[in-house]
Amino acid sequence: MHAFPPRSALAHDWLNQAGGAEVVLQSLHDLMPAAPIYTSLVEPDAVPGMADWDIRPSWLNRAPLAHRYPQALLPLYPLVWSRTRVPAGTQLVVSNKSAFCHGIRAGGAVHVCYCLTPTRFVWQPADYLAQERLPPGGRLAIRILLPALRRWDFAAAQRVDRFVAISTVVADRIRESYGRASTVVFPPVDVDAFARAADVATATPGGEPYHLVVARLVPYKQIDLAVAAFNELGRRLIVVGDGRDRARLERLAGPTVTFTGRLPDADVKRLLGGCTALIWPGIEDFGLVPVEAMAAGRPVIARRAGGVLDTVVEGTTGLFFDAASASALAGAVRAADAVTWQPGRIRAHAQHFDHATFDARLRGCVDLALSRGKRPSTSTGAPPIEDGVRDVA
Numbered sequence: 001m002h003a004f005p006p007r008s009a010l011a012h013d014w015l016n017q018a019g020g021a022e023v024v025l026q027s028l029h030d031l032m033p034a035a036p037i038y039t040s041l042v043e044p045d046a047v048p049g050m051a052d053w054d055i056r057p058s059w060l061n062r063a064p065l066a067h068r069y070p071q072a073l074l075p076l077y078p079l080v081w082s083r084t085r086v087p088a089g090t091q092l093v094v095s096n097k098s099a100f101c102h103g104i105r106a107g108g109a110v111h112v113c114y115c116l117t118p119t120r121f122v123w124q125p126a127d128y129l130a131q132e133r134l135p136p137g138g139r140l141a142i143r144i145l146l147p148a149l150r151r152w153d154f155a156a157a158q159r160v161d162r163f164v165a166i167s168t169v170v171a172d173r174i175r176e177s178y179g180r181a182s183t184v185v186f187p188p189v190d191v192d193a194f195a196r197a198a199d200v201a202t203a204t205p206g207g208e209p210y211h212l213v214v215a216r217l218v219p220y221k222q223i224d225l226a227v228a229a230f231n232e233l234g235r236r237l238i239v240v241g242d243g244r245d246r247a248r249l250e251r252l253a254g255p256t257v258t259f260t261g262r263l264p265d266a267d268v269k270r271l272l273g274g275c276t277a278l279i280w281p282g283i284e285d286f287g288l289v290p291v292e293a294m295a296a297g298r299p300v301i302a303r304r305a306g307g308v309l310d311t312v313v314e315g316t317t318g319l320f321f322d323a324a325s326a327s328a329l330a331g332a333v334r335a336a337d338a339v340t341w342q343p344g345r346i347r348a349h350a351q352h353f354d355h356a357t358f359d360a361r362l363r364g365c366v367d368l369a370l371s372r373g374k375r376p377s378t379s380t381g382a383p384p385i386e387d388g389v390r391d392v393a
Helices: 020-031 063-068 071-082 125-132 139-158 166-176 191-200 223-233 246-252 265-274 288-295 326-337 341-353 353-374
Strands: 007-011 037-039 055-059 094-098 110-115 162-163 183-184 209-215 237-240 258-260 277-279 300-303 318-321
Touching: 020 094, 020 265, 055 110, 055 162, 063 139, 071 326, 094 353, 110 353, 139 166, 162 166, 162 353, 166 183, 191 265, 191 288, 191 341, 209 223, 209 265, 209 288, 223 237, 223 246, 223 258, 223 326, 237 265, 277 288, 288 300, 288 341, 300 326, 318 326, 326 341
Parallel strands: 007 037, 007 094, 037 055, 094 110, 110 162, 162 183, 209 237, 209 277, 237 258, 277 300, 300 318
Antiparallel strands: none
16 A cells, blocks of 8 residues: 655644544554644643644634633534635645534545544534533524534535545445435554453452443533442442533542542553443444453443444343433443453454454545545535445445
């Protein structure tokens, strides 16, 4: 496979928080270290490790309110990306998209979109509004603006030359929302690092068995289900992470639930290696943490939906629960007690999601896109559904 072109660029929606999207961006940057990164907002302290990156924020980054209330300005992001252009002579643009950065003006460059999800509040507004606490008038504003935002988002998707999806569920959404085919390339996990950490996790903190949650503490992650379930079970649960939902979750928590806040990566790895199981109560487009837990040889107890359907093998690497309820989660925890888990087998499964596999698969997608060149432009009306069978990793 060929190297990425020397004149390449990356696009990322915003760099004001550290999460799974930023882990993916790190991997893309590793593949294209000389590529400038175009983004809307930058909070240098929020995303460690990017001090020496060539980051080019938009004009919105100079607006103080954008940093204090980034969600309130969501309708402005299409305007930001409509005015963001890569330099002439750029050969390749890779957008790492969960919102609007696929709308970047790529000019003559081939544009490959690594799609974390079609813009959630545009295409899944009911789910978004049910899970987010918006300022007064926010819900009404979204409903009013939704038709225009959907038209813009759809049209921007037609300018992408090739879509790559992070999971089967996202590939299905890309087809439903944009009428576009895609290749599934799972995000990468440093499998060996988590396996090594598990080897040194010889004892649990305090010697007492514990289950683990590792997540940003925001409403859609549904960590409240885990808190309520472990209140009911009376078992130890450690919650690693921080976010705007933390205070509410701490008020809900009983004496067996502990919140650590954000921790260094080494500490998270050790906790994953020593836990009884990872608890994954929300619905994610992929979910890196379940794969990290499996790389550490630990099973995953997850809601039967979203990206875990691609990553967790029921009965072998974890168990699912169906209803979004604390009692259903508690029942799955009890059921997991009866399974004899095999850490070596769990780790072997996690190898399917390592960096080498991601690199090879993504390079293959980029090579194919470059060989085919620019996609013929379409009207802003309904696009043609692309021919061919979706290539799923």
